[in-house]
Amino acid sequence: MYEILRKEDIAPRVCKYVVRAPAVARARKAGQFVIIRPKNDSERIPLTIADGDEETITLVVQEVGKTTAIMADLKEGDSLSDVCGPLGKPTHIEKVGTVVIIGGGIGIAPAHPIAQAMKVIGNRVLTILGARSQDLLIMEEEMRRASDEVIIMTDDGSYGKKGFVTHALQDLINAGNEIRQVVAIGPAIMMKMVCKVTLPLHIPTLVSLNTIMIDGTGMCGGCRVTVDGKTQFVCVDGPEFDGHQVDFDLMMRRQAMYLEQERLSYDSYVQKHRCKLTPEAEAL
Amino acid sequence: MSNWREVKTKDRLKIPAQKMKEQAPEARVRNMQEVPLGFTPEQAIQEAQRCLQCNNAKCIEGCPVGIEIPRFLAAVADGDFAKAVAVVKETNLLPAICGRVCPQEEQCQVVCTVTKALKSIENSVGIGKLERFVADYERIHGQAVLPPIPPPTGKRIGVVGSGPAGLTVAGDLIKLGHAVTVFEALHRPGGVLVYGIPEFRLPKEIVYKEVEYLHRLGVEFRYNFVVGKTLTIEQLFADGYNAIFVGTGAGLPKFMNIPGENLCSVYSANEYLTRSNLMRAFDFPLSDTPLKASKKVAVVGGGNVAMDSARTAMRLGAEAVYIVYRRSEKEMPARLEEIHHAKEEGVIFHLLQNPTKIVGDDKGWVAGMEVQRMELGEADSSGRRRPIPMKGSEYFLDVDTVIIAIGNDPNPLIPQTTSKIRTTKWGNIVVDPQTQRTSMKGVFAGGDIVLGAATVILAMGEGRRAVKAITKYLQDDDWTGTPEPIV
Numbered sequence: 001m002y003e004i005l006r007k008e009d010i011a012p013r014v015c016k017y018v019v020r021a022p023a024v025a026r027a028r029k030a031g032q033f034v035i036i037r038p039k040n041d042s043e044r045i046p047l048t049i050a051d052g053d054e055e056t057i058t059l060v061v062q063e064v065g066k067t068t069a070i071m072a073d074l075k076e077g078d079s080l081s082d083v084c085g086p087l088g089k090p091t092h093i094e095k096v097g098t099v100v101i102i103g104g105g106i107g108i109a110p111a112h113p114i115a116q117a118m119k120v121i122g123n124r125v126l127t128i129l130g131a132r133s134q135d136l137l138i139m140e141e142e143m144r145r146a147s148d149e150v151i152i153m154t155d156d157g158s159y160g161k162k163g164f165v166t167h168a169l170q171d172l173i174n175a176g177n178e179i180r181q182v183v184a185i186g187p188a189i190m191m192k193m194v195c196k197v198t199l200p201l202h203i204p205t206l207v208s209l210n211t212i213m214i215d216g217t218g219m220c221g222g223c224r225v226t227v228d229g230k231t232q233f234v235c236v237d238g239p240e241f242d243g244h245q246v247d248f249d250l251m252m253r254r255q256a257m258y259l260e261q262e263r264l265s266y267d268s269y270v271q272k273h274r275c276k277l278t279p280e281a282e283a284l
Numbered sequence: 285m286s287n288w289r290e291v292k293t294k295d296r297l298k299i300p301a302q303k304m305k306e307q308a309p310e311a312r313v314r315n316m317q318e319v320p321l322g323f324t325p326e327q328a329i330q331e332a333q334r335c336l337q338c339n340n341a342k343c344i345e346g347c348p349v350g351i352e353i354p355r356f357l358a359a360v361a362d363g364d365f366a367k368a369v370a371v372v373k374e375t376n377l378l379p380a381i382c383g384r385v386c387p388q389e390e391q392c393q394v395v396c397t398v399t400k401a402l403k404s405i406e407n408s409v410g411i412g413k414l415e416r417f418v419a420d421y422e423r424i425h426g427q428a429v430l431p432p433i434p435p436p437t438g439k440r441i442g443v444v445g446s447g448p449a450g451l452t453v454a455g456d457l458i459k460l461g462h463a464v465t466v467f468e469a470l471h472r473p474g475g476v477l478v479y480g481i482p483e484f485r486l487p488k489e490i491v492y493k494e495v496e497y498l499h500r501l502g503v504e505f506r507y508n509f510v511v512g513k514t515l516t517i518e519q520l521f522a523d524g525y526n527a528i529f530v531g532t533g534a535g536l537p538k539f540m541n542i543p544g545e546n547l548c549s550v551y552s553a554n555e556y557l558t559r560s561n562l563m564r565a566f567d568f569p570l571s572d573t574p575l576k577a578s579k580k581v582a583v584v585g586g587g588n589v590a591m592d593s594a595r596t597a598m599r600l601g602a603e604a605v606y607i608v609y610r611r612s613e614k615e616m617p618a619r620l621e622e623i624h625h626a627k628e629e630g631v632i633f634h635l636l637q638n639p640t641k642i643v644g645d646d647k648g649w650v651a652g653m654e655v656q657r658m659e660l661g662e663a664d665s666s667g668r669r670r671p672i673p674m675k676g677s678e679y680f681l682d683v684d685t686v687i688i689a690i691g692n693d694p695n696p697l698i699p700q701t702t703s704k705i706r707t708t709k710w711g712n713i714v715v716d717p718q719t720q721r722t723s724m725k726g727v728f729a730g731g732d733i734v735l736g737a738a739t740v741i742l743a744m745g746e747g748r749r750a751v752k753a754i755t756k757y758l759q760d761d762d763w764t765g766t767p768e769p770i771v
Contacts, residue, residue: 023514035508037471043563043572044471066572082471084508214563214573217469217510217697219479219535220555226546231539236697250546253648257548261574268569 001079030113031091048110060109096180104186115146134159207243332360342395348745383416434461447475449531449731452747512701534732544642553689578685585689586616719753
């Protein structure tokens, strides 16, 4: 069992968990992920490691379905049934000069250890964070500590600049920054758009893919994607790939394979386990 | 019939082979329960009395782990089931599993004298069925008795993977007084026995019972532990392990590299079966892991895994399930019993056919599969006749789901993270066949990671051989004459 030592709400429906998992904590490197099961009858879901120390790993989880809802209902002192890892290949960290780290939405969490490692090795780290609105922006402080400069973009302009991360990237390019490497982690559509900006300029662009997985060790092949026309397993060949070679459209379709069943599971969980009263009604 | 020993051979050959009761096909395609229901005690005794108790028992040679079959059958014939299971367990710790999934028709039963006398494999002594019977009898009637364990030797052995090879090694080593830790990547033990073989062929409860027995003997199990990632083999040695056995299996699914293979609703057999078996997708939405609700399913391949996938698809409610296999039924690697069961359950066989592409709809789901007809040419290196495509014979098979069951490559995690372990160009770990030693001192390997996708019992046989060599190595620290490490 893997105890939740700390749990913190960091945005609406987004929680940060510090979980005791010493074996994983000692082995993990930037870019790697774990597979977890909150309960002993849960499904297995992959989560990228956002931070850690000798004894613990930090996970940032957005409630999007039943398994993440179960996570949200756990408290400090509760335990996760399973934490398996660290899985996947670590990010290739090299001193290249100026590196742009782009984190979109919940993707900011996995981008964090990569920014840290890129900075430690001596790169100039420019970070772009994107969120739909100010309240959904996570880990700003941590990212500021790991970066030389942070640019914040919100879709509605409620914080930072109004617009998408691609606009900020274009601005950095236009300002004459000699960008040697871009790392983009976030929704598939965001990564795809970032790659569209960097491809004509030949800026190497790493993306971290979050596909459906079961075992996470290469056994099932459920996570497979097409990269440069070839089949690759995100769990063992990735999770990071050359974004210019990834077939994002195919990946997005595979990610959506079980939307209908996921909704069914989620709705029945919420109906059974969550209070049906609104907070206002409860206060009466 | 306590005087069965006095019955003449001629008369023994007249005892009819006992038929094991099975769930009727129309009932079983709607449930996940086991298909054959097992012998009654009376049936078991009568079946065991068909054994001629040959002096030159060929059946023992036919068994990869060398069970003393005549002695075991004599005990069954005497009605002494406890003794019978004890005889089996002298050499095979997992009889409830092997009794169900071993290909006895190619091993002990094919060389059985009764088979030869009656010139019929269907009428051989039902050794496998009796092995299953005694193991089930023990499980149902009280706890298995723990063998005496010698005082601790002070040696620690790490076993990587809890499939059939790993469980065999763990069970044998703990009985010798060593400390044994089994490292399993998944959250449950059993490897392919649990994620791969369906409930209707091997109830998971049986595997968990066997693991519980090993646990009671003192074997430590660590789940969610991926050797090579959580800790490497070198780190395990640094942590104080004296020897490591690698039994990580053939768990990397092969694909055909044809267009459309990454469409939604194209599954590897591993994924399809793991979702259903380990993650219980057949229970969705009571369980949390779904599978697509398929109507028409094509399973590509002709082995046991293909049959398991097809029969699972039937049980999950598909209207039509096709096996698409490029050779003829004669060349199919699946057990006859599995082919027979699949046909009984309504699986349709498209033989001498091979897919050339999978076609998708506008949302990325499978809309059908283009299939080419084949004819058989000359025998290839495997001795089977090579399938040759017939030009212009392509046709469109209307399916919404495709399951690829054309085999597995060895799992690359350990070789990738342990440079001293030598592999073949296919990724199998190279071992000395007498000792299962790898090119890295202190590391042994066995099962599918060495053999390529084979059988449960062959994996156990390799495990057994490794145990002997590990025991010797722990005494003399000798590592000469083993495969050369990569320089």
